[in-house]
Amino acid sequence: MRILVLGDSLGLPRPHRINNYSPSETELAVSYNQTYPSIIQKMLMEEFYDENYFEVINRSRRFCNIKDILREFGDFLFFYQPDVIILQIGIVDCWFREKRAQIVNLKEFEQTFNKIIEMLKLRPNCKLIIVGISPTSEKMDNRYVGQNQEIKKYNDSYKAHVDNNKVFYIDIESFVDPKFAYKYLLPDDQHLNIDGNKLVAQELLKIIRSIFYCKKGCINYEKTNLEEAYSDFKNAFIEYPYFEDNIFNFVQMLMEFGQNEELEIVKTFCKVNIRNQEIRDLLLI
Incomplete structure (x- = not known):
């Protein structure tokens, strides 16, 4: 199973001070093996080492927005031929900047995501898992008034496409409480800390395992291995x-x-x- 991660800097390693980083630093706030793409690769290889090969390709990029994703989505979809795409994008798009301007406003975000969904349909067997945009801290929401409400609007535009068949969704808003945001976020109020990466990996793995077991169950059913197929479908249901x-x-x-x-x-x-x-x-x- 090939899993392709498309996103911004939340899927990448992170130093403690991005603007003052020195190569002499011996410890990062989040190292590569603590990022959620690395965690899911490790866990899947450990769990299914005797059954299938899992490959996780991390194409996250700093300051990436949904329009950047769309520009390359055809290449991602058809050249990489992923079984699962993980899309974690949106905080760059919706964040209030000077005079409350946004890099990608909500209408543009919705229109761009609609185009991604239409392209996705051209590969019927490819699944999309959306990682919702995390709320920011209460402190930051007070500084940029209404930012968390704006994040909710962007997440709602994602949810409109979720069918739990081809498009799945991880609701980060249900985990990150702005009053206690640093449980899962770094002090910059945006990026996932180590526990935040573990959380996202944990939620992703539930869906990925379910997709894997269901696919395996269908294969076993076609081969008339009915006991195995029953077990696979049951495992898929338990996972997600x-x-x-x-x-x-x-x-x-x-x-x-x-x-x-x-x-x-x-x-x-x-x-x-x-x-x-x-x-x-x-x-x-």
Whole structure:
């Protein structure tokens, strides 16, 4: 599985003082092996070393915005041929600058992201995982009044495209409390600290594992390895139960195997969390 990370400096190593960095410094605020792309590469290789090869390509760049991503997205999509794209972009776009101007305003951001989604459709098997824009600290939100509300608007434009089949979303806003932002952010109020990188990696791994197990389950089902397929779909559901394609596969296997107790658990979950009518019809809910 090839995983391509597209983003800004949040996916890169970070010195303690970016504007006063000296090569003589022996320790960074976040070293490369502490970044979330490096963490997911290490974890996937350790967990699945005997089954598949995982490759994580980190194409994050400092001061990158969504228009920069669009300019190269065709190359990323068709030349790299990724199975999964992780998109972590937006803080550069939405941040208030002189006279509250933004590098990419909300309308432009939405229009540009729409074009990325349309291009993504040309590779049906490629999944997109969006890492939402993190809120900034309460201190910084007071300095740039309304910045966190603006971040929410940009994140909402992402959420409008999420279907938990082709496009997935990690809601960083649900983890980072502006009053206690330094739990996950560096003192610059924007970049992820070591724990922030661990958090993003942890949430990414849930979705990536689910995609992997679902894909493996489909292969085993086609080979009529039904016990293995059932186990794979179950693992995918455990890792990330919102993956709708996998839910459909898992429910069909549960019905085929007569696993009524597990089926009721999935049914209860879907009643609350899943709006996909095909799944609801299958479960008679």
